Amino acid sequence: MTVKFLIKGAAGRMGQNLIKTLSQTANAQLAYALVHNSAPEIGQAVAGFPEVVYSTDLEAAVDFDVAIDFSTPESSLATLAHCQKLGKPLVLGTTGFTAEQKAQIAQVATQIPVVLAANYSVGMNLMFKLVEKAAAIMGSYADIEIIEAHHHHKVDAPSGTALALGEHICKALDRDLEKVAVKERNGIIGPRTKEEIGFSTIRAADVVGEHTVWFADIGERIELSHKVSDRITFARGAVKAALWLTNQPVGKLYDMTNVLGLDQL
Numbered sequence: 001m002t003v004k005f006l007i008k009g010a011a012g013r014m015g016q017n018l019i020k021t022l023s024q025t026a027n028a029q030l031a032y033a034l035v036h037n038s039a040p041e042i043g044q045a046v047a048g049f050p051e052v053v054y055s056t057d058l059e060a061a062v063d064f065d066v067a068i069d070f071s072t073p074e075s076s077l078a079t080l081a082h083c084q085k086l087g088k089p090l091v092l093g094t095t096g097f098t099a100e101q102k103a104q105i106a107q108v109a110t111q112i113p114v115v116l117a118a119n120y121s122v123g124m125n126l127m128f129k130l131v132e133k134a135a136a137i138m139g140s141y142a143d144i145e146i147i148e149a150h151h152h153h154k155v156d157a158p159s160g161t162a163l164a165l166g167e168h169i170c171k172a173l174d175r176d177l178e179k180v181a182v183k184e185r186n187g188i189i190g191p192r193t194k195e196e197i198g199f200s201t202i203r204a205a206d207v208v209g210e211h212t213v214w215f216a217d218i219g220e221r222i223e224l225s226h227k228v229s230d231r232i233t234f235a236r237g238a239v240k241a242a243l244w245l246t247n248q249p250v251g252k253l254y255d256m257t258n259v260l261g262l263d264q265l
């Protein structure tokens with residue numbers, strides 16, 4: 001059976017990689033390519049899918065099986081409301097949601113199937129498990145620091161993935177990330193506390209996405225690193241998640257560890 005996709009944020013860096021991935025995926029059909037109201041692509045045919053033109057009309061987009069949205073938090077919440085109204089599944093890749101917005105997404109996920117993941121690569125979802133193991137073994141005494149680097153267009157910081165790494169570490173250590181995260185250091189800030197998890201952000205040129213976690217003790221440290229050099233990695237993961245989601249029941253907000261079956265490890 002052919003699966004019909006709605007892509008929101010279609011003119012963006014991830015949107016273009018998603019369309020390319022769909023054109024290479026058996027039984028996948030692009031149904032809608034939705035862009036911002038100022039996009040020069042409006043009305044143009046989509047490469048690989050000449051029967052589809054870039055459009056801004058979310059309300060008119062009704063004949064699809066699953067939606068994927070990599071745009072902005074506000075735009076993604078509009079897509080969420082649209083999918084809720086139609087009862088259609090949704091894969092969300094956007095980062096930078098507030099805690100309230102994430103709670104709203106979780107609430108809607110009780111009515112429609114939703115995957116929300118800060119990182120759709122296989123490697124990073126494996127790394128989520130590795131940092132949980134490292135935290136369980138070293139976390140009670142090691143200083144934990146998370147360093148991330150991204151391209152100079154990125155608007156949110158720390159990255160969604162860096163925050164997710166912090167959440168996984170806190171889960172293993174029974175800490176509250178809201179309380180222990182230190183996202184800025186400047187001036188006379190005093191010595192480091194034992195429990196804090198520090199975040200450092202690099203923004204430079206065309207870096208696609210790099211994350212390193214330190215577990216540092218006196219005399220030794222473990223560094224766990226993951227580097228993405230091509231956005232197609234995220235796009236393939238998101239399309240895999242979308243195909244998986246079309247067969248899932250509602251009830252919980254899914255993430256990429258559920259898609260990959262890593263949640264049982």
Ligand SMILES: NC(=O)C1=CN([C@@H]2O[C@H](COP(=O)(O)OP(=O)(O)OC[C@H]3O[C@@H](n4cnc5c(N)ncnc54)[C@H](OP(=O)(O)O)[C@@H]3O)[C@@H](O)[C@H]2O)C=CC1
Pocket residue numbers: 008009010011012013014015034035036037038039070071072075092093094095096117118119120121160234
């Ligand atoms: N989960 C994951 O694995 C990954 C997540 N991301 C996240 O995905 C998001 C997008 O990243 P990226 O593709 O690099 O960003 P881009 O800015 O390249 O793409 C986002 C696109 O969404 C468009 N957009 C904004 N508002 C709307 C709207 N209301 N309707 C339709 N389109 C809209 C933007 O248009 P305009 O520029 O005109 O505003 C832009 O073309 C970010 O939050 C990023 O952090 C990125 C990579 C991997």
Ligand SMILES: O=C(O)C1=N[C@H](C(=O)O)C[C@H](O)C1
Pocket residue numbers: 095118119150154158159160161162208209210
């Ligand atoms: O904006 C990006 O580019 C990326 N965003 C995601 C994040 O915030 O973690 C994932 C990825 O590293 C690329």
